[in-house]
Every structure is written in C-alpha cells, then in structure tokens.
Amino acid sequence: MNIRIALAGNPNSGKTTLFNALTGSNQYTGNWPGVTVEKKEGKLKGYGKGETTVTVVDLPGIYSLSPYTLEEVVSRKYLLEEKPEAIVNIVDGTNLERNLYLTTQLKETGIPMVTAVNMMDLVRKNKEELNLAQMEKDLGCPVVEISALKEEGIDRLIETAVSVAKKAEPSHRLVFDEKLESVISAIEKKLGGLLPQNNPDWYAIKVFERDEKVVEQLCLTASLKQEIDAYISSVEKEYDDDSESIITSARYHQIETMIHDCYVKRNRQSDSISDRIDRVVTNRILALPIFALVMFLVYYVSVTTVGSILTDFVNDTLFGEWILPSASAALESIGCAEWLNGLVVEGIIGGVGAVLGFVPQIFVLYLFLAVLEDCGYMARIAFIMDRIFRRFGLSGKSFIPMLIGTGCGVPAIMASRTIEQDRDRRMTIMTTTFIPCSAKLPIIALIAGALFDGAAWVAPSAYFTGIVAIVTSGIILKKTRLFAGDPSPFVMELPDYHIPSVKNVFHSVWERGSSFVKKAGTIILLSTIIVWFMQAFGFENGVFTMVEDMNNSILAMAGNCIAWIFTPLGWGDWKAAAAAVTGLVAKENVVGTFGVLYGFGEVAEDGMELWGTLSSEFTAFSGFSFLVFNLLCAPCFAAMGAIAREMNSAMWFWIAIGYQTLLAYACSLCIYQVGTWITTGVFTLGTVIAGIAIIGFIYLLIRPERKVA
Amino acid sequence: MPLTFTAAGKTVKIVKVKGKDDTVRFLQNLGFVEGEPVAVISENAGGLIVRIKDGRVAISKEMACRILVA
Numbered sequence: 001m002n003i004r005i006a007l008a009g010n011p012n013s014g015k016t017t018l019f020n021a022l023t024g025s026n027q028y029t030g031n032w033p034g035v036t037v038e039k040k041e042g043k044l045k046g047y048g049k050g051e052t053t054v055t056v057v058d059l060p061g062i063y064s065l066s067p068y069t070l071e072e073v074v075s076r077k078y079l080l081e082e083k084p085e086a087i088v089n090i091v092d093g094t095n096l097e098r099n100l101y102l103t104t105q106l107k108e109t110g111i112p113m114v115t116a117v118n119m120m121d122l123v124r125k126n127k128e129e130l131n132l133a134q135m136e137k138d139l140g141c142p143v144v145e146i147s148a149l150k151e152e153g154i155d156r157l158i159e160t161a162v163s164v165a166k167k168a169e170p171s172h173r174l175v176f177d178e179k180l181e182s183v184i185s186a187i188e189k190k191l192g193g194l195l196p197q198n199n200p201d202w203y204a205i206k207v208f209e210r211d212e213k214v215v216e217q218l219c220l221t222a223s224l225k226q227e228i229d230a231y232i233s234s235v236e237k238e239y240d241d242d243s244e245s246i247i248t249s250a251r252y253h254q255i256e257t258m259i260h261d262c263y264v265k266r267n268r269q270s271d272s273i274s275d276r277i278d279r280v281v282t283n284r285i286l287a288l289p290i291f292a293l294v295m296f297l298v299y300y301v302s303v304t305t306v307g308s309i310l311t312d313f314v315n316d317t318l319f320g321e322w323i324l325p326s327a328s329a330a331l332e333s334i335g336c337a338e339w340l341n342g343l344v345v346e347g348i349i350g351g352v353g354a355v356l357g358f359v360p361q362i363f364v365l366y367l368f369l370a371v372l373e374d375c376g377y378m379a380r381i382a383f384i385m386d387r388i389f390r391r392f393g394l395s396g397k398s399f400i401p402m403l404i405g406t407g408c409g410v411p412a413i414m415a416s417r418t419i420e421q422d423r424d425r426r427m428t429i430m431t432t433t434f435i436p437c438s439a440k441l442p443i444i445a446l447i448a449g450a451l452f453d454g455a456a457w458v459a460p461s462a463y464f465t466g467i468v469a470i471v472t473s474g475i476i477l478k479k480t481r482l483f484a485g486d487p488s489p490f491v492m493e494l495p496d497y498h499i500p501s502v503k504n505v506f507h508s509v510w511e512r513g514s515s516f517v518k519k520a521g522t523i524i525l526l527s528t529i530i531v532w533f534m535q536a537f538g539f540e541n542g543v544f545t546m547v548e549d550m551n552n553s554i555l556a557m558a559g560n561c562i563a564w565i566f567t568p569l570g571w572g573d574w575k576a577a578a579a580a581v582t583g584l585v586a587k588e589n590v591v592g593t594f595g596v597l598y599g600f601g602e603v604a605e606d607g608m609e610l611w612g613t614l615s616s617e618f619t620a621f622s623g624f625s626f627l628v629f630n631l632l633c634a635p636c637f638a639a640m641g642a643i644a645r646e647m648n649s650a651m652w653f654w655i656a657i658g659y660q661t662l663l664a665y666a667c668s669l670c671i672y673q674v675g676t677w678i679t680t681g682v683f684t685l686g687t688v689i690a691g692i693a694i695i696g697f698i699y700l701l702i703r704p705e706r707k708v709a
Numbered sequence: 710m711p712l713t714f715t716a717a718g719k720t721v722k723i724v725k726v727k728g729k730d731d732t733v734r735f736l737q738n739l740g741f742v743e744g745e746p747v748a749v750i751s752e753n754a755g756g757l758i759v760r761i762k763d764g765r766v767a768i769s770k771e772m773a774c775r776i777l778v779a
Contacts, residue, residue: 063735063738063739064738066734066738068731068732068734068735068738094763095762095763095764096763097740097762097763098739098740098761098762098763098764101738101740244734244737245726245737245742245743248737248738248742249742249743252740252742252745274765275750275751275758275760275765278750278751278758278765279717279750279751282751282753282758282767283751283753284752284753287753379767380767383755383756383758383767384753384755386755386756386769387753387755387756387769390755390769396755420731420732420735488731488732489732489768489769489771489772490755490756490767490768490769490772491732491735491736491739491766491767491768491769491772492766492767493739493764493765493766493767494758494765494766494767495765496765
C-alpha cells in the first residue's frame with residue numbers, strides 16, 4: 001500500500017528542509033516566505049520499496065486554510081481534495097502561537113495528523129521550555145520535537161507519521177466555547193443532510209465563515225442560503241463582529257489556553273539582532289542607497305570583474321588555446337573527413353564552447369543570488385521596493401521574481417505566485433523576463449566585445465534597459481482597462497536574518513548552475529549541430545551539396561525569408577535573423593549560432609583583430625538594436641511555457657508574448673532609426689515610423705489614468 | 710488611533726482591524742486580532758515593521774492606517 005504524507009505549515013517554517021531530510025532529496029530552500037510555490041513529491045527514506053511505500057508531499061507554506069495567495073490555494077486544494085493519509089504539521093517552535101493557528105484548522109480537516117515542532121535547538125538555546133506531553137494532550141495528536149536543519153528527531157517523526165497514517169484515526173478538532181459551539185451545531189441542524197457525513201463540523205464552520213468555495217460546493221437552495229445568511233448575521237450582531245473574525249478570535253483563544261498550559265516563555269530581548277539590522281537596512285534614508293550598493297556589488301562582481309576574469313580564461317585559454325587547436329589537430333591527424341572536422345570544430349566546439357565560456361560568470365552570479373536568498377534580505381528588498389514600485393502600478397513583491405529572473409526566467413515566473421492580486425501577478429509575469437537572465441549574458445558580452453570594444457557601459461545598460469522596460473510597461477499597462485486598479489496593500493512576514501548555510505548556498509548554486517551546463521550539453525548542442533548542417537549544406541549550381549559560399553546554404557534561405565522583418569531594425573542580414581530565431585529555443589543559442597557562423601574566435605572575445613567580420617556587418621546602432629531586441633522580445637521556449645502555465649489562459653499568454661515582442665520591436669526600431677538619422681542624417685520612411693512610435697509611447701505614458709469604479 | 714501614529718519602539722494593543730476584504734483576513738491570520746499587543750520595530754517612508762505574536766511583519770502605511778490601536 002502507498003501512504004501519502006503531506007507536509008503542511010506556515011511559510012518559512014522549514015518544510016522544504018524537513019522534506020529534504022525525510023526524502024534525502026535536494027529541493028531548493030531559501031529564507032523568505034514563498035520559496036516553495038508548487039507541491040513536490042518524494043519517497044520517504046526507508047519506505048521507497050516494499051510492502052508499504054510512503055510518499056512525502058511538500059506543500060507551499062500557508063498561514064491558514066483560507067487562502068490569500070495562489071500558492072496557498074495549491075496547499076488547500078491538495079489537503080481538501082486529495083485527502084492524504086496523514087499530515088505532518090510542521091510548526092516553528094520559536095513562533096508557536098502564530099504557527100498553531102494553522103494547526104487548529106488542520107485538525108478540523110479530520111486527516112490524521114502529527115505535529116512536528118521544528119527549530120527546537122533554537123527554542124532550547126533561548127532557554128524556553130515546552131511540555132510535549134501536555135501539548136499532545138491539549139492538541140489531541142502526537143507531537144514530536146525536531147530540528148530539520150540539524151536532522152534531529154527525524155527518525156522518530158518518520159516512525160510516528162507512518163504509524164498515525166496506518167492507524168487512520170481521524171483527527172478531532174479543538175472545541176470552542178459553549179456559545180460558539182451552539183452556533184455551529186445550529187448551522188449543522190439547518191443544513192441537515194446536506195453536509196458530508198465524514199466531517200460535518202468542518203463544513204459547518206466554513207459555512208459560518210462564509211467561505212465562498214465551500215458554500216458553492218454545497219449547492220444550497222436560495223431559500224436555505226437566505227435563512228443561513230440571516231442566522232449568521234444575527235450571530236454577528238450579537239458578537240458585534242463579523243463571522244470570520246469571531247472564529248479567528250476563538251481559535252487564538254484556544255491557542256492561548258494551550259500555550260499557557262505547556263509553554264514556558266522567557267521574556268525575549270525586545271531588540272534582537274535582526275531588528276537592529278532592520279533598523280539600518282530599511283531605514284527611511286539609508287534603505288535605498290544600501291540596496292543600490294548591494295545590487296551594484298552583486299552584478300559588478302559577477303558580470304564585470306571576477307566573473308569575466310574566469311570567463312576570459314575559459315574562452316581564451318581553455319577553449320581558444322587548448323581545446324580548439326588540439327581538437328582540430330587531432331581530427332586531422334586521424335584522417336577525419338573534412339566535413340566532420342568542420343562539424344566538430346566549428347559546429348560543436350564553436351557553438352557550445354561559446355556558451356560554456358560563460359559558466360564561471362553564471363556560477364558567480366548564482367552564488368550571490370543564493371546568499372541573498374538565504375540570508376533573509378530578499379523579503380526586505382520587497383518591502384523597500386514596494387514604495388517605489390507602487391508608483392508604477394506594481395507591488396514590492398514583484399521585485400523578488402525580477403531578482404530571481406537575473407538568474408533564470410522560469411523560476412522567476414513561478415515566483416510570481418506569491419503576489420496576491422491577479423492583475424499585479426499577470427503584469428509581473430509579463431514584465432519579469434525583461435530583466436536579462438543569465439542566458440542573455442553571452443549576448444550582452446558578444447555585442448559589447450564585438451561592437452563596442454568591450455566598453456564597460458554596455459552590460460549595465462542592458463540591466464538598465466530591462467528596468468526601464470518594466471517601469472514604463474507598468475505605467476502604460478496600468479492605464480489600460482486590463483490592469484486598472486491599485487496593487488493590494490503590502491503585507492509580508494520578514495524572517496530572521498541568519499548567516500547563509502554553506503550547504504544551502506552551494507547546493508543552490510550547483511543545482512541552477514549545472515542545469516545551465518546541462519542545457520549547453522543538450523538543447524544547445526543539438527541546436528548548434530542543426531545550425532551547422534543548415535549552414536554547411538544547400539543548393540549550389542542546382543545541386544544539393546556542401547556549400548562553398550554560406551550564402552547559398554539552407555540556413556541562409558530560411559534566414560532570408562524572415563530577415564526582411566528585421567531590416568527596419570538595422571539587422572536585416574540572414575545571419576542575425578537566424579540567430580534571433582534560434583534564441584527562442586534558448587537564449588544562449590544566439591551566441592552559439594554566431595559561433596557557428598563566424599567561428600569561435602569571433603564570439604569568444606578572442607582578441608581584437610578577430611572581431612572583424614561581425615563588426616563589419618553591424619553598426620553601433622544596429623548592434624545595440626539587435627541587443628535590445630533579444631533582451632526584450634519573447635523569452636525562450638522554457639520561459640514561454642512557464643508563462644503559459646502561470647497565466648493559465650491562452651488569451652493572457654498571447655497578450656504577454658505579443659506585448660513583449662511588440663515592445664522589443666518598437667524599441668529596436670527607434671534605437672536604430674533615430675540613431676542612424678542623428679549620426680548620418682539619413683532620413684527615411686523608417687525614421688518617420690520611429691518618430692510616430694516614440695510619440696505614441698510618450699502619449700501612452702502620460703495620458704491620464706483611467707478611473708476605476 | 711491608527712497604528713501609523715505609534716512611534717518606533719512602542720508597544721500598543723490592537724483595538725480593531727478596519728475593513729472587510731482578503732487583506733484584512735490575511736492580517737488576522739498573521740495574528741493581528743483584537744487585544745493583541747503589537748510592537749513597532751521600525752518605520753520607513755513606505756511602511757512599518759512590527760512584531761506581532763512572535764513574528765515580524767512588514768506592512769505598508771495604507772494598511773497600517775486600518776489597524777486601530779490604543
């Protein structure tokens with residue numbers, strides 16, 4: 001038989017850490033509420049095979065069973081609809097009262113339950129005492145103390161959870177005071193046989209709370225609904241409070257009694273280290289400068305200094321001097337066919353190597369992101385940025401996806417689930433990929449090196465372009481009917497700061513960095529091979545053959561079919577068009593394709609004299625226009641897939657992709673046309689269209705806001 | 710008076726959370742309920758950081774205006 005055990009608890013209470021300890025897997029953890037946005041399953045250690053198998057399900061953190069954000073819906077749905085055999089309710093021992101609030105609700109579901117009090121090492125360090133036996137008695141379910149991080153008490157928890165699941169005794173809810181109990185039984189009486197017999201109390205309480213989903217599920221007749229509504233209103237009048245608050249207070253009251261029974265709390269220092277740090281980093285005056293400094297350091301170090309030193313080494317020395325010549329020589333010496341030599345050296349090493357060269361930069365970037373996420377600053381960033389983002393119609397919580405998006409767009413788009421309001425969330429999904437992800441770094445480096453002499457301003461300008469695109473999109477979109485309205489007020493729990501754990505940081509760097517390498521070895525490898533064949537073969541003198549002139553190749557034919565679209569942007573050459581299109585598969589492909597078409601030395605910054613061919617086909621403005629287009633246009637297929645999943649609507653998916661591509665096209669057009677006009681004085685129809693686009697853009701920016709009724 | 714009037718470092722008691730919407734319910738789930746002591750840790754131009762139960766919560770000014778304290 002298979003037993004499913006769900007891990008449920010407050011955000012940031014250590015569910016994923018426990019999940020990793022229970023299953024021996026390596027799911028990603030972080031120190032901010034909302035790291036886990038999708039449920040994850042794994043086999044319990046020691047119960048993978050055999051008679052009884054146990055699946056552990058890690059759920060996104062929830063504060064209650066009345067969901068507020070999308071990821072909370074995932075958890076509620078799983079618990080109520082899938083009905084796992086048991087719940088392990090993980091409770092943060094350093095914040096018992098608030099955490100037990102969810103416990104009281106989980107008990108109402110009737111699913112057999114174990115409560116795991118986590119972070120007991122910290123509780124003991126604070127010299128606080130918890131009487132587990134008393135707590136078990138009060139809660140009416142087994143209580144196990146653990147430390148998920150230090151893997152203490154895990155075996156006992158496993159044992160208890162499995163035995164609770166096997167016994168399958170439904171859990172019972174805690175009892176309210178007499179008055180409220182009579183209200184609940186009155187509702188039950190009114191609803192009579194309509195309530196599911198296995199757990200009528202839960203439904204009755206939810207009906208009293210006016211939980212829309214449950215009321216809908218029960219399919220009440222209009223008259224019955226009216227009767228119940230009237231009854232609830234009369235109770236509300238009596239209590240002088242709304243029904244939801246009545247239940248909330250009653251729950252907290254239960255908890256207070258319980259805590260009083262079993263918990264000896266020490267008067268904690270009112271001023272913890274985290275509070276003192278917060279006073280500085282969220283300070284009215286210092287917050288933004290500190291934030292700017294942190295961001296500057298992260299990207300300056302990873303993109304410009306340490307990262308590029310390592311990347312230069314990989315490109316110039318490792319690939320340029322060692323691998324490439326020796327591979328070529330080796331293939332020649334064994335008498336390999338010329339085309340195969342070409343495929344391996346130009347196609348595979350040229351294409352994939354150009355991408356792999358960026359691995360060090362990307363690892364350094366991920367290292368910084370992991371430290372930021374693990375130390376607790378992430379949640380503060382959201383808080384600090386809220387004030388500013390609100391002006392552009394976004395919530396501060398939109399900033400977390402954007403920061404993650406500098407690594408990869410896919411988790412960034414998923415991270416948008418923590419945003420409460422649909423329209424803010426949709427807007428974040430639409431705009432978050434404007435921030436250059438790590439796969440776009442090679443494109444930036446390519447353009448900077450080939451066309452701007454490696455100028456230091458190019459990389460920052462790419463991030464700046466992304467930020468401006470987000471801000472202006474926010475302003476423009478908020479003024480349309482689709483997005484009108486204010487973002488919901490900011491409320492977010494701030495975790496304690498802690499020194500990032502070396503294990504967590506390295507694990508997350510490895511996990512994300514290695515997927516970049518894997519991608520280079522699979523999708524990019526395949527793409528470059530295809531690109532190589534397409535540029536090597538074609539029709540010459542009416543026969544299909546290996547071409548002398550690349551301009552006769554299949555790739556050139558295909559590229560020429562779409563190149564006209566990009567002519568107004570200044571790069572109507574088939575090579576650039578083909579590169580941009582292969583970029584849809586994965587953004588690194590843009591560089592990989594150039595690597596195949598121009599040779600490895602071109603794209604790997606392998607010395608000035610080699611930049612010749614690429615720079616002769618671009619001007620400064622067409623090059624920058626190419627860069628901006630690739631930064632802003634529809635992201636790679638993986639990210640588009642994420643957008644489709646998160647939007648969960650074909651219409652919204654196309655709105656997002658369409659908007660991104662349109663914006664990219666318009667921006668590139670303006671850069672190239674206006675730039676060319678100013679520098680060369682050439683005035684064409686394109687310049688007029690660019691002018692109209694700019695005026696239109698300004699109008700959309702400054703037009704008065706729509707009033708929402 | 711609204712929570713926004715509380716100086717940093719002071720602890721006050723919640724009298725009522727005004728309004729009836731999802732955000733209010735969310736605040737209640739976080740522990741912002743009648744009679745609960747709440748301490749203001751720090752404030753910046755955008756909002757407040759407060760301690761409620763044993764958690765630390767950041768809320769924007771407009772939300773803090775709806776929390777009445779005494």
